[in-house]
Amino acid sequence: MEFITYEQQDFVGIITINRPKALNALNSSVLEELDKTLEQVDLANTRCLILTGAGDKSFVAGADIGEMSTLTKAEGEAFGKKGNDVFRKLETFPIPVIAAINGFALGGGCEIAMSCDIRICSDNAVFGQPEVGLGITPGFGGTQRLARTVGVGMAKQMIYTGRNIKSDEAFRIGLVNAVYSQEELMDAAKKLASTISMNAPIAVRNCKKAINDGLQVDMDAAIVIEEKLFGDCFETEDQKAGMGNFLEKDKEKKLKIVPFQNK
Numbered sequence: 229m230e231f232i233t234y235e236q237q238d239f240v241g242i243i244t245i246n247r248p249k250a251l252n253a254l255n256s257s258v259l260e261e262l263d264k265t266l267e268q269v270d271l272a273n274t275r276c277l278i279l280t281g282a283g284d285k286s287f288v289a290g291a292d293i294g295e296m297s298t299l300t301k302a303e304g305e306a307f308g309k310k311g312n313d314v315f316r317k318l319e320t321f322p323i324p325v326i327a328a329i330n331g332f333a334l335g336g337g338c339e340i341a342m343s344c345d346i347r348i349c350s351d352n353a354v355f356g357q358p359e360v361g362l363g364i365t366p367g368f369g370g371t372q373r374l375a376r377t378v379g380v381g382m383a384k385q386m387i388y389t390g391r392n393i394k395s396d397e398a399f400r401i402g403l404v405n406a407v408y409s410q411e412e413l414m415d416a417a418k419k420l421a422s423t424i425s426m427n428a429p430i431a432v433r434n435c436k437k438a439i440n441d442g443l444q445v446d447m448d449a450a451i452v453i454e455e456k457l458f459g460d461c462f463e464t465e466d467q468k469a470g471m472g473n474f475l476e477k478d479k480e481k482k483l484k485i486v487p488f489q490n491k
C-alpha cells in the first residue's frame with residue numbers, strides 16, 4: 229500500500245493514513261487502500277483499532293481538493309459515495325475504532341474521526357467543516373454525524389460558518405473525549421485500546437452493535453435489539469469465564485485476567 233500503514237500490537241491494530249505531503253488528504257487511492265486495510269484486519273486476533281495520521285501536523289486535512297476540483301455533478305456524487313461507503317464500514321466495523329487525532333481534522337478529516345467510536349486528540353488539533361468556503365457541502369457524512377455528535381445547533385453553526393475550532397473547544401462541545409499533549413496522544417490511545425482489549429471481545433462487539441443499531445430506531449425497538457445482543461453473550465466461553473471468575477471467592481482468582489475467547 230502507498231498511503232496506509234497497518235501495525236499489529238497484541239490485540240490492537242494501528243491504521244496510519246500516510247500521505248504527509250498533502251497533510252494526509254483523502255484522495256481516491258487513500259480511500260481504496262483504507263477499504264482494503266479494513267477488509268484485511270484479522271478479526272480473530274484484533275479487538276480494537278486505532279486510526280491516526282502520519283506526521284505531527286495533521287490527522288487528515290480533508291478530501292483531496294485537487295481531485296475534486298474538476299468533478300462533474302455525477303462524479304461528485306460518486307466521490308461522496310466512495311468516502312461514505314468506507315466511513316460507514318469504519319462506523320459499523322465489528323470492533324471499536326479509536327481516532328487518535330494528531331493535528332488538522334478538517335472536512336473529510338473531521339468526518340472520518342466522527343465515523344470512529346471514540347475520539348481523542350492532541351492539543352494542536354484543529355477541527356472544522358470548511359466545505360461551504362469551497363462551494364460544496366460536507367460530503368463524507370459531516371452533515372449527518374456532526375449534528376448527531378455535538379447537537380443540531382452547534383453543528384449548523386460550524387457547518388454554515390465553516391469556522392475551525394481548536395482542541396479545547398472540541399472537548400467542550402463533546403466532539404472529542406479527551407485532549408493530550410502531542411507526545412502523550414499515541415500512548416493514551418494505546419492504553420485505551422488495550423483496556424478495551426482486556427474485556428470480553430464478544431461482549432464489547434455486541435455493545436458496539438447495540439449502541440449503533442439502537443440509535444437508528446425508536447426506544448421500544450432499541451430495547452429489543454439490546455435484549456437479543458445481551459442474550460447472544462450467554463453460553464459463550466467469555467460469559468462462563470467472566471462470571472465464574474467472579475463467583476469463585478478466591479481473591480487471587482477473582483483478580484486474574486480472564487482468558488477471553490473470540491467465540
Ligand code: CAA
Nearest residue numbers: 249250251253289290291292293334335336358366367368
Ligand atoms: N486536499 C489536497 N491537498 C491538500 C489539502 C486537501 N484537503 N490540504 C492540504 N493540502 C496540501 C496543500 O495543497 C499543500 O501541498 P503543496 O505543498 O504541494 O502545495 C500541502 O498539503 C501543505 O498544505 P499547506 O501549505 O496549505 O499547509 P498550511 O500549514 O499552510 O495549512 C491547512 C494547513 C490549514 C490545513 C491548509 O492546508 C488547508 O486549509 N487545507 C484544506 C482544508 C480543507 O478545506 N479541507 C476540506 C476539504 S473538502 C472536504 O473534505 C469535502 C468532504 O467533506 C468530502
